[in-house]
Amino acid sequence: MNDLIALVPHSKQEAKVEREDVKSQIDALCYERSCNNFVYFESRNHKVSDMFMWMSKSPSGPAYKFMVENIHTFDELKLTGNCLKYSRPLVSFDGHFDDIKKPWL
Numbered sequence: 001m002n003d004l005i006a007l008v009p010h011s012k013q014e015a016k017v018e019r020e021d022v023k024s025q026i027d028a029l030c031y032e033r034s035c036n037n038f039v040y041f042e043s044r045n046h047k048v049s050d051m052f053m054w055m056s057k058s059p060s061g062p063a064y065k066f067m068v069e070n071i072h073t074f075d076e077l078k079l080t081g082n083c084l085k086y087s088r089p090l091v092s093f094d095g096h097f098d099d100i101k102k103p104w105l
Helices: 002-007 022-032
Strands: 037-043 051-057 063-068
Touching: 022 037
Parallel strands: none
Antiparallel strands: 037 051, 051 063
């Protein structure tokens, strides 16, 4: 999770969330921290084979649930650095992209 947190420059983390009424607790945390997107890792029986990752927009957005099968860290993959770390790329589209004579744009 530390590698995932390192990729997102404005992330905030919470240590633990109680199992009862997880959705309302996450919504409250998002409200307190002024954020509207979250990633939540759910582990059943403390096994890596039973790990799920929830991604959603809080409080009323769609939620997606992924099963985590393989976990590899930056160190295992020998990734020495991230050239996009803490960057915020910007894409701008202007009227040239709508030109019929240039369909490749």
